[in-house]
Amino acid sequence: MGFRRLLFPLSLVISAAPCAAQEEANPVRFQEIPAAARVEAPVGSKVDAPMWESPASDPVEAAFDAVLFDGYAPDSRFVLEAALESGSLRWVPAEIERFPNGRFWGRIPISGRVGTALRLRMRSAGISPGQVVEIFGVETARAEDERADSETTRAQPRQGWFGKRLGFPGVISRESWQAAPAQAPYEPMSPARITVHHTATVRPLRSADSIQEMRLIQRYHQRGRGWIDIGYHFVIDGAGRVFQGRPEAMVGAHVRGRNDSNVGIALMGNFSRKKSQRPNRPQIHSLIALVRWLIVTYDIEPKQILGHRDQQKTACPGDGLYSRLGHIRRSAPPGPVLSSLGSRLTLPAWLETRLGATAFYDGGRIR
Known part of the structure; x- marks a missing residue:
């Protein structure tokens, strides 16, 4: 035989999650x-x-x-x-x-x-x-208006909101990761719950790779799924950096039919594999800090911190992350938002030492 034929499913099936870049909405x-x-x-x-x-x-x-x-x-x-x-x-x-x-x-x-x-x-x-x-x-x-899943009809967004600097300390702005503009006006909302996702793909550690991953996710959501922008409000990379997606007081596209009042936070990585990759310390540390800030800013109850699978038939955010949500809720009541992160998120020294010069993401084969 002149070629190698690999059939599904084998040991080569490496994802049991539903959105790539992506947790898939309708996985094959x-x-x-x-x-x-x-x-x-x-x-x-x-x-x-x-x-x-x-x-x-x-x-x-x-x-x-x-x-x-x-x-x-x-x-x-x-x-x-x-x-x-x-x-x-x-x-x-x-x-x-x-x-x-x-x-x-x-x-x-x-x-x-x-x-x-x-x-x-x-x-x-x-x-x-x-x-x-x-x-x-x-x-x-299937090409569709993401707003077809909206729970209610809303007014137009406040003028001038897009591009405003978010209040969470150290967040990496849309301008910094070279985000494309939203393709239509956002719809405003009042945040009342938080949904945690995983991206079900790679977990970049270096800033340059994380920026490319953000751009890929946005292009996938805009040009692939036909959404007006990246679906998430925040994305956390493998070094704990927090990237701004949509403004958190604007409706996102991350839980079909339940996006109103729902802030979407995605951790880069796939936490559903057989040999499960787990969220690392920088990611959990940043997730707790971000959740605390959202709770204080918008008066959200800790019990409203949910996994994607709590609201939709999906494996997201993977067993490795879903199992940590109880800890996230217990850590969420008001406390120091960035007690050890400082004014900006940087790569921890222990992780920088471990990386060497060539690592693209941890927990997998890519180098």
Whole structure:
């Protein structure tokens, strides 16, 4: 056989979570396991030679007009395609956006109805032998106005709110991570609960990689899912840095049908894998500080600190993070917001020492 064929699900299935960049909203599943794969380019493969092909997926649960995915590959010379399971397979190639650190996301313009099954495959475009392509998650999507899930009708946002500096000390502004503008006006809300997520992908430690991850998540949400902006209000990277997403007093897009009054905080990382990666000390420390600030600022009750899975059928934020929410609630009552973080978030010395010069994220294979 001239290529290596890897089928779902195997030991190569590395994610049991639902949104990539992403916790997937409508994950493509194989034998009830969300799709993910690690494909190694074989020796002697030629351009256009197949590298991997999946069996038919489980029937999808919603109509769709695109397939979305994200992953990591140092060598970008590959093509990912999808086809509807039918008598004759018509393969549709993906449009892929790549980032300098090897991260990528893509969209395959293919449509199907409820109950449709999909096949996926990867072809070589000259990729070097031994290079690895990792797919973190695959989902179906349908272009829609994110506000279709709103619980109530709201007035227009206050003029001049967008771009205002947030009050949480040390937050990394949208300008600092080079966020794209929101594609429509936000809708105001009064925060009354907090939802904790994981991104179900990588956990960058260095600032430059975290900035690229923020930009990838925003592009995935805006250009892939068709939302007006990144869905989360705050995102915490592997070094404990807190990034501003949407302004926290504006409606987000992170829990379908329950976004009103709901502040979304996502921790970078995948906390649902078999050998579960767990949130590290800097992430938990920053999450507690951020939650305290939100509770004090908006008079939110600690019992309103929820996991995504408490409100929707999903594995998010993964067992490794969900198990820490009791500790987060107990730590949340008013106290020092940044007793040891200072005026800005920096990489702790113990973590800086451990990193060396080349680490991209901890808890995984990427270097």
